[in-house]
Amino acid sequence: MEKGVAYDNDMNLKATELRLGLPGTDESQKECSSFVKSNKRSSEEMDSSCNEEECAPAPKALVVGWPPVRSYRKNVLQQQQKKSDSDVSGMYVKVSMDGAPYLRKIDIKVYKNYPDLLIALENMFKCSMGVYSEREGYNGSEYAPTYEDKDGDWMLVGDVPWDMFVTSCKRLRIMKGSEAKGLGCQ
Amino acid sequence: MDPKLKKTKDSSSNSANSPDSTHSSFLFPDEVLERVLSLLHSHKDRSSVSLVCKDWYNAERWTRTKLFIGNCYSVSPEIVARRFPRIKSVTLKGKPRFSDFNLVPQYWGADVHSWLVMFAKVYPFLEELRLKRMTLSDESLKFLATSFPGFKALSLLSCDGFSTDGLKAIATHCKNLTELDIQENGIDDFGGGWLSCFSENCSSLEVLNFASLSSDVSFDALEKLVRRCKSLRILKVNKSISLDQLQQLLVQAPQLIELGTGSFQQELTPRQYEDLETAFSNCKNLQTLSGLWEATSLHLPVLYAACASLTFLNLSYATLRSDELAKLVAHSPNLRRLWVLDTVEDKGLETVGSSCPLLEELRVYPADPFELDLHHGVTEAGFLAVSHGCRKLHYVLYFCRQMTNAAVATIVQNCPDFTHFRLCIMNPGEPDYLTNEPMDEAFGAVVKTCTNLQRLAVSGLLTDLTFEYIGRYAKNLETLSVAFAGSSDRGMQCVLQGCPKLRKLEIRDSPFGNAALLSGVEKYETMRSLWMSACNVTMSACRLLAKDMPRLNVEVMRDEGSDDRQADKVYVYRSVAGPRRDAPPFVLTL
Numbered sequence: 156m157e158k159g160v161a162y163d164n165d166m167n168l169k170a171t172e173l174r175l176g177l178p179g180t181d182e183s184q185k186e187c188s189s190f191v192k193s194n195k196r197s198s199e200e201m202d203s204s205c206n207e208e209e210c211a212p213a214p215k216a217l218v219v220g221w222p223p224v225r226s227y228r229k230n231v232l233q234q235q236q237k238k239s240d241s242d243v244s245g246m247y248v249k250v251s252m253d254g255a256p257y258l259r260k261i262d263i264k265v266y267k268n269y270p271d272l273l274i275a276l277e278n279m280f281k282c283s284m285g286v287y288s289e290r291e292g293y294n295g296s297e298y299a300p301t302y303e304d305k306d307g308d309w310m311l312v313g314d315v316p317w318d319m320f321v322t323s324c325k326r327l328r329i330m331k332g333s334e335a336k337g338l339g340c341q
Numbered sequence: 342m343d344p345k346l347k348k349t350k351d352s353s354s355n356s357a358n359s360p361d362s363t364h365s366s367f368l369f370p371d372e373v374l375e376r377v378l379s380l381l382h383s384h385k386d387r388s389s390v391s392l393v394c395k396d397w398y399n400a401e402r403w404t405r406t407k408l409f410i411g412n413c414y415s416v417s418p419e420i421v422a423r424r425f426p427r428i429k430s431v432t433l434k435g436k437p438r439f440s441d442f443n444l445v446p447q448y449w450g451a452d453v454h455s456w457l458v459m460f461a462k463v464y465p466f467l468e469e470l471r472l473k474r475m476t477l478s479d480e481s482l483k484f485l486a487t488s489f490p491g492f493k494a495l496s497l498l499s500c501d502g503f504s505t506d507g508l509k510a511i512a513t514h515c516k517n518l519t520e521l522d523i524q525e526n527g528i529d530d531f532g533g534g535w536l537s538c539f540s541e542n543c544s545s546l547e548v549l550n551f552a553s554l555s556s557d558v559s560f561d562a563l564e565k566l567v568r569r570c571k572s573l574r575i576l577k578v579n580k581s582i583s584l585d586q587l588q589q590l591l592v593q594a595p596q597l598i599e600l601g602t603g604s605f606q607q608e609l610t611p612r613q614y615e616d617l618e619t620a621f622s623n624c625k626n627l628q629t630l631s632g633l634w635e636a637t638s639l640h641l642p643v644l645y646a647a648c649a650s651l652t653f654l655n656l657s658y659a660t661l662r663s664d665e666l667a668k669l670v671a672h673s674p675n676l677r678r679l680w681v682l683d684t685v686e687d688k689g690l691e692t693v694g695s696s697c698p699l700l701e702e703l704r705v706y707p708a709d710p711f712e713l714d715l716h717h718g719v720t721e722a723g724f725l726a727v728s729h730g731c732r733k734l735h736y737v738l739y740f741c742r743q744m745t746n747a748a749v750a751t752i753v754q755n756c757p758d759f760t761h762f763r764l765c766i767m768n769p770g771e772p773d774y775l776t777n778e779p780m781d782e783a784f785g786a787v788v789k790t791c792t793n794l795q796r797l798a799v800s801g802l803l804t805d806l807t808f809e810y811i812g813r814y815a816k817n818l819e820t821l822s823v824a825f826a827g828s829s830d831r832g833m834q835c836v837l838q839g840c841p842k843l844r845k846l847e848i849r850d851s852p853f854g855n856a857a858l859l860s861g862v863e864k865y866e867t868m869r870s871l872w873m874s875a876c877n878v879t880m881s882a883c884r885l886l887a888k889d890m891p892r893l894n895v896e897v898m899r900d901e902g903s904d905d906r907q908a909d910k911v912y913v914y915r916s917v918a919g920p921r922r923d924a925p926p927f928v929l930t931l
Binding site: 224 | 822
């Protein structure tokens with residue numbers, strides 16, 4: 156990182172003197188002041204490109220137009236990078252089941268929709284939760300999945316759109332069907 | 342030279358001297374000459390032909406239907422209109438290449454409008470327009486769409502200034518459109534409604550590429566369009582098209598030769614997965630595959646059936662790992678061209694070396710260009726591995742963070758036929774990481790061994806020695822890109838004096854000054870253009886150059902807050918049209 160950020164104030168005049176002399180020495184690299192001018196412009200460039208997507212923190216783009224990658228490609232890759240970064244962090248929530256001796260933890264980001272999540276939970280806890288219906292909830296099933304949302308309320312899994320669920324779910328609890336009846340009738 | 346041609350030249354020049362001008366037509370009537378010349382397509386050949394004599398110049402200009410203008414400012418619309426009466430296809434290139442990397446300010450120029458106005462007057466039967474690095478507005482697009490009833494093909498690469506509204510005009514008015522190719526432009530995307538502007542009668546499309554647009558298009562409109570256009574051979578959709586939608590499109594167009602997929606990530610039922618696999622295996626003519634955004638090992642296998650016929654695989658927007666790439670290339674033994682991201686790492690490139698013996702072109706782009714961590718991306722090992730297995734390699738673009746002189750020397754020994762060698766070691770001034778020496782010997786090896794080298798891009802820590810080598814050995818070099826390299830004027834001088842075929846020289850952030858600039862005074866008229874930015878050139882030298890060479894346009898752009906005497910950005914190009922009349926205030930024409 157240090158190489159590019161050399162704040163040497165001498166203009167390129169120095170570079171034309173045979174000061175760059177012995178190739179390969181650290182000094183010659185750090186003194187290569189042709190990088191300097193570009194640094195002045197680089198902050199402007201960062202500002203202009205930092206409107207829509209959250210750009211990486213300042214020091215990353217050191218020189219204008221370098222490496223020589225077209226703006227279109229740069230933008231596309233930055234967006235993909237953001238996506239994959241957030242995928243990497245995951246969304247682990249605790250899952251408890253009534254009667255089970257210990258809790259489990261799952262990454263809800265791994266699942267794309269409710270059916271996937273329910274199948275995974277059923278497999279993990281060897282229980283059956285059946286099919287969700289808006290009116291009846293999981294009525295008739297042995298167990299029903301519930302979750303605690305951002306406000307601390309206990310909600311029935313399946314009521315809100317999946318994306319909303321993923322961002323608001325704090326923890327999961329697989330309730331006994333008989334207890335869950337109350338929730339389903341809201 | 343063809344003896345027949347020579348003979349005719351002599352007889353023509355004889356007739357020029359003698360008052361009997363029927364002499365040449367007796368030997369070689371104009372009609373025959375024109376018939377023969379109309380078979381010539383290469384613009385370089387046509388240029389040579391036009392220089393033979395007056396008769397040939399005339400015959401050539403009457404038979405030329407395709408115009409190629411590499412620098413829109415080297416000539417004017419009026420001059421072109423006077424010389425060529427029968428043009429059907431135009432290719433125009435505008436801004437200097439470094440504008441792709443934000444080195445040229447906005448509103449610099451290269452506006453196509455004045456050209457379109459001339460075309461409308463002189464070439465009402467214009468069919469094709471291909472623009473690269475030009476500026477065009479929505480008004481220009483509307484003008485284009487409504488001024489040429491027979492207009493067929495529009496290709497825009499790296500252009501700016503327009504929006505999807507302009508595309509609406511094209512889709513609406515060009516009833517005979519065969520090609521709409523929109524690539525990597527600075528475009529304002531106001532939505533995908535333009536696609537729905539194609540009339541229900543439009544069935545002539547052969548090429549449709551909107552991969553770089555981001556908005557959703559109406560899938561219904563797209564599907565119907567694809568179904569109607571039986572001659573569609575190139576279809577490149579954008580990210581908004583999902584996998585199951587892609588399957589429906591492929592079912593309508595199994596004849597495709599080039600396909601750009603949309604997003605390659607979607608929750609699919611087993612049935613959908615199977616259908617997609619089948620759809621791909623039914624595309625028996627597929628040669629090119631691109632897109633594949635967000636592709637993962639989950640869905641890549643659907644492609645395997647189609648990979649056998651592939652010659653070009655563009656994975657440069659797919660962040661694939663080495664194992665994912667390995668499986669893909671294992672199914673693609675006929676690959677000639679491969680573009681990847683450096684997420685595949687050296688391991689991935691090793692599999693390329695072992696799976697693709699016919700490979701001719703490799704491009705490795707950086708997934709995270711500004712990441713300085715050495716543990717990502719590719720190194721010299723990957724490049725070496727490819728060179729061992731792919732002896733026919735002649736085009737490479739390689740972004741890496743470390744390289745050695747020894748590796749490059751071995752690479753060119755393995756592959757001596759390089760015509761395009763573009764190596765980008767991403768940290769400016771980076772030496773050979775093993776020996777800590779400059780990378781001079783690497784590029785020396787390239788120019789000594791690869792005698793057919795046409796295009797070279799250098800990087801890493803380089804002294805004048807690199808340029809001495811280039812001047813001494815690179816006798817076929819036409820394009821040279823230099824950044825953060827060289828020690829003194831001598832470097833640039835060596836290149837200018839030593840490379841007879843040099844056409845384009847672009848230099849940034851290198852210690853070349855006035856002496857270097859002025860040493861090329863005689864040379865620049867034989868070249869298309871010279872670009873020098875953040876070098877050591879001053880205004881006085883630029884003025885001197887401009888004064889001595891009236892047929893060169895010498896343009897300077899100054900950076901904010903820099904010394905009055907410094908010529909921060911210099912762009913020199915030959916022109917028969919004189920100085921630009923549309924230069925914005927920040928471009929000083931000397």
